[in-house]
Amino acid sequence: MEKIKEFIIFKDLLKNLVSRDFKTRYKRSYLGILWSLLNPLFIIIVYTLAFDYIIKMRVRDFPMFFMCAYLPWSYFTASLSLSLASLSDSGYLIKAVYFPREILPLSIVLSCLLHFLITFIFVFPILMIFGYFPHWAVLSLPVIVLLQSLFIFGVCLLLSSIHVLFRDIRYILDVILTVWFWLTPIVYPIALIPDRYLIFYKLNPMTIFVTAYREVLLNGELPIPVYWIAILIATSVSLLVGYFPFMKIRKRLAEEI
Amino acid sequence: MIEALDVSKKFRVWEDRSLSVKETAINFLKGKKRSFREVWALRNISFKIREGESIAFIGENGSGKSTLLKLLYGIYVPDGGKIITKGKISALLELGVGFHPDLTGEENIFLNGSMLGFDQKEMRKRFEEIVSFSEIGDFVYSPIRTYSTGMWMRLGFSVAMCVDPDILLIDEVLAVGDEAFQKKCLSRLEEFKSAGKTIIIVSHALPMVQKFCDRIILLHEGRIVVDGEPEGSIERYHSLLSLGREVKVTDGGGETETLMEEKAVEKRGEEEKGEGNERVIIEEIAEEHPCSNICEPVEAVAAQVFGESLEKAGEEISKSEGNEIELDLEKVKIIEIHDSLFFAGKLFREAFGDSPPAFPRNYIALYEDSKNPSTFHVLGFIHLQPLGEMGLVGGLCVDRQWRGRGLGKMLLDSMDHQDEWIKALFLYTRDQRIAEKCGYESLPHPPLMAKWIRPLPLEKKEKMISIAMSIAPF
Numbered sequence: 001m002e003k004i005k006e007f008i009i010f011k012d013l014l015k016n017l018v019s020r021d022f023k024t025r026y027k028r029s030y031l032g033i034l035w036s037l038l039n040p041l042f043i044i045i046v047y048t049l050a051f052d053y054i055i056k057m058r059v060r061d062f063p064m065f066f067m068c069a070y071l072p073w074s075y076f077t078a079s080l081s082l083s084l085a086s087l088s089d090s091g092y093l094i095k096a097v098y099f100p101r102e103i104l105p106l107s108i109v110l111s112c113l114l115h116f117l118i119t120f121i122f123v124f125p126i127l128m129i130f131g132y133f134p135h136w137a138v139l140s141l142p143v144i145v146l147l148q149s150l151f152i153f154g155v156c157l158l159l160s161s162i163h164v165l166f167r168d169i170r171y172i173l174d175v176i177l178t179v180w181f182w183l184t185p186i187v188y189p190i191a192l193i194p195d196r197y198l199i200f201y202k203l204n205p206m207t208i209f210v211t212a213y214r215e216v217l218l219n220g221e222l223p224i225p226v227y228w229i230a231i232l233i234a235t236s237v238s239l240l241v242g243y244f245p246f247m248k249i250r251k252r253l254a255e256e257i
Numbered sequence: 258m259i260e261a262l263d264v265s266k267k268f269r270v271w272e273d274r275s276l277s278v279k280e281t282a283i284n285f286l287k288g289k290k291r292s293f294r295e296v297w298a299l300r301n302i303s304f305k306i307r308e309g310e311s312i313a314f315i316g317e318n319g320s321g322k323s324t325l326l327k328l329l330y331g332i333y334v335p336d337g338g339k340i341i342t343k344g345k346i347s348a349l350l351e352l353g354v355g356f357h358p359d360l361t362g363e364e365n366i367f368l369n370g371s372m373l374g375f376d377q378k379e380m381r382k383r384f385e386e387i388v389s390f391s392e393i394g395d396f397v398y399s400p401i402r403t404y405s406t407g408m409w410m411r412l413g414f415s416v417a418m419c420v421d422p423d424i425l426l427i428d429e430v431l432a433v434g435d436e437a438f439q440k441k442c443l444s445r446l447e448e449f450k451s452a453g454k455t456i457i458i459v460s461h462a463l464p465m466v467q468k469f470c471d472r473i474i475l476l477h478e479g480r481i482v483v484d485g486e487p488e489g490s491i492e493r494y495h496s497l498l499s500l501g502r503e504v505k506v507t508d509g510g511g512e513t514e515t516l517m518e519e520k521a522v523e524k525r526g527e528e529e530k531g532e533g534n535e536r537v538i539i540e541e542i543a544e545e546h547p548c549s550n551i552c553e554p555v556e557a558v559a560a561q562v563f564g565e566s567l568e569k570a571g572e573e574i575s576k577s578e579g580n581e582i583e584l585d586l587e588k589v590k591i592i593e594i595h596d597s598l599f600f601a602g603k604l605f606r607e608a609f610g611d612s613p614p615a616f617p618r619n620y621i622a623l624y625e626d627s628k629n630p631s632t633f634h635v636l637g638f639i640h641l642q643p644l645g646e647m648g649l650v651g652g653l654c655v656d657r658q659w660r661g662r663g664l665g666k667m668l669l670d671s672m673d674h675q676d677e678w679i680k681a682l683f684l685y686t687r688d689q690r691i692a693e694k695c696g697y698e699s700l701p702h703p704p705l706m707a708k709w710i711r712p713l714p715l716e717k718k719e720k721m722i723s724i725a726m727s728i729a730p731f
Contacts, residue, residue, distance in 0.1 A: 012371040012377045013368075015377075016371045020364075023364075024357060027359045028359070093355050093372070095351075096332075096348075096350045096351040096354040097332075097348070097350075097355065097373065098348070098374075099374065252334075254327065255268055255269070255333065
């Protein structure tokens with residue numbers, strides 16, 4: 001209850017921090033916010049060249065197939081790497097002003113969320129060009145985005161707390177994210193995975209999220225109930241696991257940084 | 258309203274901040290945790306600040322003032338005790354914190370305001386006022402990386418000054434801008450005060466503080482020494498400052514004695530001057546060889562004993578109805594490290610008022626004349642044995658916790674003791690006869706207390722006390 005009250009008091013801080021991050025990310029660059037659109041477009045083109053034309057992955061409409069998975073994935077990785085140092089680099093703030101410390105990683109996740117949402121400006125038109133018209137199942141998209149954001153927030157809390165005490169986590173994270181990227185069916189369909197490994201694949205929360213996005217955007221279907229349950233479990237586990245070290249470190253934060 | 262109940266705060270001082278992965282792995286396998294010392298920054302702080310009061314915390318560097326402010330604000334969480342606050346707190350601990358150089362002054366005002374916990378609507382209302390207070394004019398619409406340092410600071414100050422908290426905490430940041438701006442800030446604070454807001458200041462600017470505040474709390478080594486009228490507290494602070502310096506001289510003596518003598522001789526060779534000069538030399542040396550934090554626990558323990566014994570003495574005195582009684586201070590046991598010498602003083606006054614009926618006069622004189630460094634120091638020992646005008650025999654006590662440092666270490670090294678409490682005896686006296694009888698060399702210059710401190714084997718204790726007592730006038 002106290003926590004919620006505090007959050008209400010500091011909601012404007014959250015808003016301002018998000019807008020600060022949003023405004024300053026592309027400040028002093030010519031194309032500004034356009035980069036949020038151009039960057040993923042270039043990546044999609046490069047992967048299409050590599051995996052559709054050269055390696056010849058047999059997937060229908062590879063660019064669409066890749067885009068629907070890559071965008072949520074890059075939302076995930078961008079949040080992680082940007083929020084990693086959100087606590088340890090804000091020592092000057094933490095030592096001088098009191099506010100709920102969760103706001104720091106949260107504001108970065110939200111700012112990344114904004115960038116993610118902006119990409120939908122081109123996602124829908126391109127999907128329609130390729131003949132994928134929005135189905136009513138698309139209405140479940142906000143729920144999936146919200147749950148994914150909560151999931152990401154949990155992981156960010158965990159990582160930024162660890163980063164305060166253990167800076168090596170940054171380099172470890174780079175490796176983990178690369179491995180994680182290839183273990184998640186982003187550039188290849190999950191159908192390619194042999195049946196006996198399938199269970200391990202489905203333990204990967206990002207597989208679930210990515211599949212959910214594809215179901216909704218490409219197949220125009222709601223994810224099956226098992227997926228929803230898996231998403232809910234992944235989200236709550238991530239929040240619990242993230243909050244635990246965070247609560248442990250919160251009290252000493254101002255001293256340890 | 259702010260209330261602190263028995264608040265304590267400790268910090269971890271990591272012995273080795275950055276370990277390599279290999280070392281970490283080895284330590285992890287061996288089950289070793291990273292080692293750290295715990296240092297108490299504040300101990301058992303209690304006070305109550307009512308609405309509308311203006312209070313200052315003063316004290317030397319490292320006395321815990323800023324830590325206390327951060328505890329009140331909520332940046333630190335106390336390790337013991339409780340802090341209760343009612344009302345909206347705004348704090349000025351650092352100026353322009355969270356300003357982003359690429360954002361305009363306007364955007365930064367809103368950002369900074371929200372960090373202090375004020376919402377957009379309220380900030381919008383005060384925006385004009387903030388801009389005019391900061392005197393930065395149209396610059397408010399340009400990115401603040403184009404600002405001068407002064408403008409940056411003034412903007413930061415203005416945001417904190419123009420919002421409307423119930424309680425304002427200020428840490429040593431009033432020295433912003435030119436004199437005119439400072440005056441403006443002060444008058445702003447006056448307005449705050451007359452509007453019935455609570456203001457808490459940490460500052461070294463004593464004249465300002467004395468003029469502005471209703472009450473001053475003096476902190477020393479993490480404890481409250483005085484909590485009261487500005488004049489009294491400041492006076493006490495001054496005496497504490499001169500005292501702390503002289504205590505250092507005394508403590509430094511043990512370790513740097515030879516050096517000190519050499520230097521003294523050297524200097525004396527250079528310029529033949531009187532005793533006064535020597536004091537200066539010792540002070541210089543003490544500054545070069547600061548080894549004296551160790552004084553703290555020694556005094557703290559002693560003070561507790563002293564306080565306890567005074568309490569007991571108080572009881573006995575009230576029973577004795579004015580007849581003179583004998584106090585056996587030897588019987589008092591150490592309970593726990595708890596409070597400072599000043600706590601003892603407080604107890605003393607509570608128990609007896611200004612002149613206890615039948616309490617040995619020399620105690621009062623000793624305690625009250627705290628400007629006399631030797632007295633101050635001598636009080637910090639465990640087995641207090643009065644020698645009247647002749648001096649005091651004291652036992653020095655070193656807590657295990659402090660064995661790694663300075664004088665404490667020296668004592669432990671020289672004595673090789675396994676006890677929890679290590680004691681050494683020393684003598685303080687103005688009387689040459691006592692010194693000689695107790696096996697000390699003759700003392701050439703009475704003010705040079707530093708030379709008289711010697712660790713002494715425990716078995717000599719009884720003998721020494723008996724000698725001292727036999728010479729003592731009572």
